[in-house]
Amino acid sequence: MEETYKHHKIVASTWQLSDSGHWEPRVTVTWNGGQQQRSKPLVFTRAFSTEREVELEGLELARKWIDEGKPNLSVGPT
Numbered sequence: 001m002e003e004t005y006k007h008h009k010i011v012a013s014t015w016q017l018s019d020s021g022h023w024e025p026r027v028t029v030t031w032n033g034g035q036q037q038r039s040k041p042l043v044f045t046r047a048f049s050t051e052r053e054v055e056l057e058g059l060e061l062a063r064k065w066i067d068e069g070k071p072n073l074s075v076g077p078t
Contacts (some may be wrong), residue, residue: 001055005063007031012058014051022047027056029066040070 001012009021015024027042042062048054065071 001059003059006066008066010059010062012055014054017047023050023051023054027058027062029062036055
């Protein structure tokens with residue numbers, strides 16, 4: 001799943017955990033930082049029961065990270 005938010009490209013994909021069958025988000029945010037393109041993978045430690053739920057949550061947490069000024073940290077559980 002992909003979207004553009006405040007001039008940032010957010011790509012959210014999913015990864016199914018083999019032991020539990022739950023899903024984790026894999027999210028990358030890309031934007032232009034001056035003269036170069038920048039990219040940041042966001043790390044999540046929370047798992048979800050459905051693939052759709054994890055995609056939507058990944059997008060939401062990426063938007064929150066952007067709104068908070070892109071702090072230099074990984075996004076964890078909410």
